[in-house]
Amino acid sequence: MPEIILKNVSKRFGKFVAVDHLNLEIESNAFITLLGPSGCGKTTTLRMIAGLETPTEGSISIDGKVVFDADKGINLPPNKRDVGFLFQNYALWPHMTVYQNIAFGLENLKWEKSRIRSRVTELLEMLRIEPFEKRYPSELSGGQQQRVAIARTLAPGPKVLFMDEPLSNLDAKLRMEMRAELKRLHRDTDSTFVYVTHDQLEAMTLSTRVCIMESGLLQQYAPPLEMYNNPANLFVADFMGNPTMNFLPGRLQADGTVALGGFTPRLEVTEGSLDGHENVVVGIRPEYIQIGEDGPLKGTVYSTLPSGMETTVRLDLGGTSLTAVVFGDVDYPADSTVSFSFRKTAVLFDQETKARFARARLLV
Numbered sequence: 209m210p211e212i213i214l215k216n217v218s219k220r221f222g223k224f225v226a227v228d229h230l231n232l233e234i235e236s237n238a239f240i241t242l243l244g245p246s247g248c249g250k251t252t253t254l255r256m257i258a259g260l261e262t263p264t265e266g267s268i269s270i271d272g273k274v275v276f277d278a279d280k281g282i283n284l285p286p287n288k289r290d291v292g293f294l295f296q297n298y299a300l301w302p303h304m305t306v307y308q309n310i311a312f313g314l315e316n317l318k319w320e321k322s323r324i325r326s327r328v329t330e331l332l333e334m335l336r337i338e339p340f341e342k343r344y345p346s347e348l349s350g351g352q353q354q355r356v357a358i359a360r361t362l363a364p365g366p367k368v369l370f371m372d373e374p375l376s377n378l379d380a381k382l383r384m385e386m387r388a389e390l391k392r393l394h395r396d397t398d399s400t401f402v403y404v405t406h407d408q409l410e411a412m413t414l415s416t417r418v419c420i421m422e423s424g425l426l427q428q429y430a431p432p433l434e435m436y437n438n439p440a441n442l443f444v445a446d447f448m449g450n451p452t453m454n455f456l457p458g459r460l461q462a463d464g465t466v467a468l469g470g471f472t473p474r475l476e477v478t479e480g481s482l483d484g485h486e487n488v489v490v491g492i493r494p495e496y497i498q499i500g501e502d503g504p505l506k507g508t509v510y511s512t513l514p515s516g517m518e519t520t521v522r523l524d525l526g527g528t529s530l531t532a533v534v535f536g537d538v539d540y541p542a543d544s545t546v547s548f549s550f551r552k553t554a555v556l557f558d559q560e561t562k563a564r565f566a567r568a569r570l571l572v
Contacts, residue, residue, distance in 0.1 A: 211236050212257060212368065212400070217266030219252050219424075226252045228424040229266070239394050239401040241411040244421040244447070250404045251372055253421070257402065258293055258370050259286035271367060292366035296373050298357040300345040306332075307341045310360045317364060331359040334396060335389075351382045355389070362397065369397075372404045387413055408448050412436065420444055438555070442562040445491050445555060451520055451531045454492040457559060460485060470526030471505060473570040478553050480566030490570070491555040494520070497532035499540075503547035504572045509540045523548070 212234040219227040227249040234240050242250035255261035257268055259275065267277040270291070275284040286293070300309050307328055314324045332338045335355040345353055354374065361369060371390075375383045391414055394401050405411060411418045412432045419429045420443075428440040432448075439445035445453050458468040460482055465474045468490060475482065499521065507523035507530065519538050523530040523546070532548065540546060549572070556566040 211271065212402070213269045214253075214257070215267045217253075217256060217268060218264050219249070219256060219261065220264045225424050227256070227263075230424075230426055232419060232426070232429065234400065234402065235417075237398055237400055239391075239403065239414055239416045241403045241405060241415040241418050242421065243405060243408060243411040243418050244427075245406060247423075248421040249424040250406075250419075250421050254370055254372055254402060254404050257368075258291050259284060259289050260293070289368075290366055291368040291370060292361040292364070294357055294361045294369065294371040294374050296376060298345075298353050300353060300356060300360075302345055305342050305344055306337060306348070306356050309345070309356055310363055313360060314363050327363055328359075331362060335359050335393075349382075350378050351386060354378065354386055358393065362399075366399070368400045368402060370402050370404075373406070374403075375405075375410065376407075390414060409450065412448070420447060438564065438567075439491075440564055442489060442491075442557050445557070445564075449493065451494045451533065453555075454494065454497070454530050456490045456492070456528065458488055458490055460488055466490060468528065470528035471572065473550075473572045475556075475568040476571055477566055477568045480556070480564075482556075482566060482568075485556070485558055485565060487559040489557040489559055491557060492530075492550065492570075493552075494531045494533040495535075496550060496552045496554070497523075497530060497548055498551045499532055499534055499546050499548045501547055503549040505548050506545055507548060509542055509544050509546060511542060512540050514539045521546075 214230055214232040217227060217230045230253060242253055244250050252261060256263050262283060263276060263278060265278045268275050270289055274282055275289050276282055310328045310331060311324050314327060332341060335358060337352060337355050340348060340352055375386050378386060387410060403414065415432050417430060418432050418435055420427045422443050428435055428444045435444060436448050439448060456468045458466040460466050465472050505525065507525040510522040510524050513520040516537055519534045521532045521534060521540060523532060550570045553567045553569050555564055556568060557564050
């Protein structure tokens, strides 16, 4: 399976910079997710690797072969890059059966009929759509159409499979099922997957590594849990996680405390250093705020959102708003007073640069 390397890849549309000097190494057999808000450059990046969009500058190589180089004038078309592309709208032929849709690309490649039959049967079994072999797309559910589209894309055995928000048209339950199917498919096919989404939950659950972008710039490239626990900057911290991280602006004091409005905890640094920083933002994940009778801090319940498995609680602490997550089927009356404490560590960001510089325990 191939390694994909992007070196100083940029794409400009007139004066607008869609992707700005992107350097990225996608390991063989990885499941990489390009993540970010609309307009951040993730789909443009995917299309440039696939050959559907021509970069303005830089170079791209797949499996050691240069497929694009602006300086050398190399630009191989998509059919020469040995890649498959799964579109958001599936793009199935409505007048063809499931079998015909999957076999269509192989027939164009002049495969022998016996070989086509064998390959299509293999994919029908892998994606569990054998009973629908003779049906037309209009006779299938959204999830079944999705499986057919994946089978058709995998049929020629591409080295890389590109997917541009393929689950966005599905309902919530089916989307969850298809995430599990895609993760299993990645393992079974032993292929390299490059996936585009704006849904951070998809990125967290599917990826071996996440590439998060904003305004055409790479913000962080790391395994999802590392990105969740150690975000590179405020943008990544805010984008990863639902409910989002609590951000408390404060000022570091000479005695090792930080003034956060409603309270002034002491910092016990576990990573990095406080030297050279004064105005900071303290980031606390909602699940790290523990509500309990013996907590040293007291807050007023503003609202609760119980969902059965967990309850999201909005707290007011002397004018400072905090979001906590309590696991289990619990609830709290509005305007009631609860005690709470902080567990694990908080992340410290510089207010000016927005970059993470330390982790610390908040001791109250």
